[in-house]
Amino acid sequence: MKNLFGVIGDPIAHSMSPAMQNAAFNMLGIDGCYHPFHIKPQDLEAGVRGMKAIGVQGFNVTIPHKTAIIPMLDGVDPLAQAIGAVNTVVREKDQWIGYNTDGKGYVRALREGYQEALENKQVLIIGAGGAARAIYYTLTSEQVTRIDLANRTLEKAKELVKRCPFPSDGAVLTVEEAAGQLEKYDIIIQTTSVGMAPNTEAVPIDLSRLNPKAFVSDIIYNPFETKLLKQAKQRRARTQNGLKMFVYQGALAFEKWTGAFPDTSKMEEIVRNQLGGK
The missing domain is CATH 3.40.50.720 (NAD(P)-binding Rossmann-like Domain)
Known part of the structure; x- marks a missing residue:
C-alpha cells in the first residue's frame, strides 16, 4: 500500500501541488501518493485528527489554515513558530510536527x-x-x-x-x-x-x-x-x-517527508505545463 501524503485547504481543487508532488514520487521511485483534501475552517480540528486516523504520513497546509492549525499540532519548528504559520506537517513518532518551507x-x-x-x-x-x-x-x-x-x-x-x-x-x-x-x-x-x-x-x-x-x-x-x-x-x-518559490517550498516539504530532495527542474516543468506551458 502506498504511503499517503496530501494538502489541505479551502478551496483546494485548483492546487498544483498534487501533480508536482506525485511526479516527484514517481521520479524517485518512492511508493507514495499525494492527494488534495478539501477541509473547511470549521472542520479543521476533526480533519487533522482524521488525517492521522487514515494513516497520512505528511501534508501541506494552504489558505486559510496555515495559522489556525498550529494549536492542533504536537510540535512546531521554531522558525515556523516565529513566522506564525505552518505549511508543512510531518508525522514523527505518531506526532504531527509543523514546519514552514515557504x-x-x-x-x-x-x-x-x-x-x-x-x-x-x-x-x-x-x-x-x-x-x-x-x-x-x-x-x-x-x-x-x-x-x-x-x-x-x-x-x-x-x-x-x-x-x-x-x-x-x-x-x-x-x-x-x-x-x-x-x-x-x-x-x-x-x-x-x-x-x-x-x-x-x-x-x-x-x-x-x-x-x-x-x-x-x-x-x-x-x-x-x-x-x-x-x-x-x-x-x-x-x-x-514566484514559480521557483512554489517549487522549492514543495521540494523542501517532500524532503522532510521522505529524506530525499527531488529534481526541482522536473517539478518546475510539471507546474509550467499546468499553467499552460508558459
Whole structure:
C-alpha cells in the first residue's frame, strides 16, 4: 500500500501541488501518493485528527489554515513558530510536527536567481502579510539584515518587524516613501496579491526610480509575468516570478517527508505545463 501524503485547504481543487508532488514520487521511485483534501475552517480540528486516523504520513497546509492549525499540532519548528504559520506537517513518532518551507523555499529561489551574496545587499519587501513575514524572518535568520519593509498600513508592518526574533537593520516605510528612494535597493521583493487576476494591470509600487541594476522579484506566478515584472524589465532590471518559490517550498516539504530532495527542474516543468506551458 502506498504511503499517503496530501494538502489541505479551502478551496483546494485548483492546487498544483498534487501533480508536482506525485511526479516527484514517481521520479524517485518512492511508493507514495499525494492527494488534495478539501477541509473547511470549521472542520479543521476533526480533519487533522482524521488525517492521522487514515494513516497520512505528511501534508501541506494552504489558505486559510496555515495559522489556525498550529494549536492542533504536537510540535512546531521554531522558525515556523516565529513566522506564525505552518505549511508543512510531518508525522514523527505518531506526532504531527509543523514546519514552514515557504520562506526557505523563497530564499533558495532568490539565491539561485540573484547569484550573488545577499548578506550585504539593500533589500525592500513590499507587503506585510503572511508571505512577507515568512520571507522577512527567513532572510533575517540567514543574516540578511538590511531590509526595509513597505506597506500601506504602517502599524501592521511595524508589528511584523517588532515580532521578528532575529536581528535586523531596516526601516518601516509607506509604499510612497519606498518609491521615493527606490534607486537605493539592490533587491525588491513583492509579496502582495496586487497584480493577480483579475486585476492584472495593477502594480503595487511606482518603479520610476528603479535602479536598472536591481533584481525585482514577485512571488506571483499566475500570471507568469505580472505588470510589475514587465515594467522592471523595461527598465533593464533582472526579474524573477514566484514559480521557483512554489517549487522549492514543495521540494523542501517532500524532503522532510521522505529524506530525499527531488529534481526541482522536473517539478518546475510539471507546474509550467499546468499553467499552460508558459
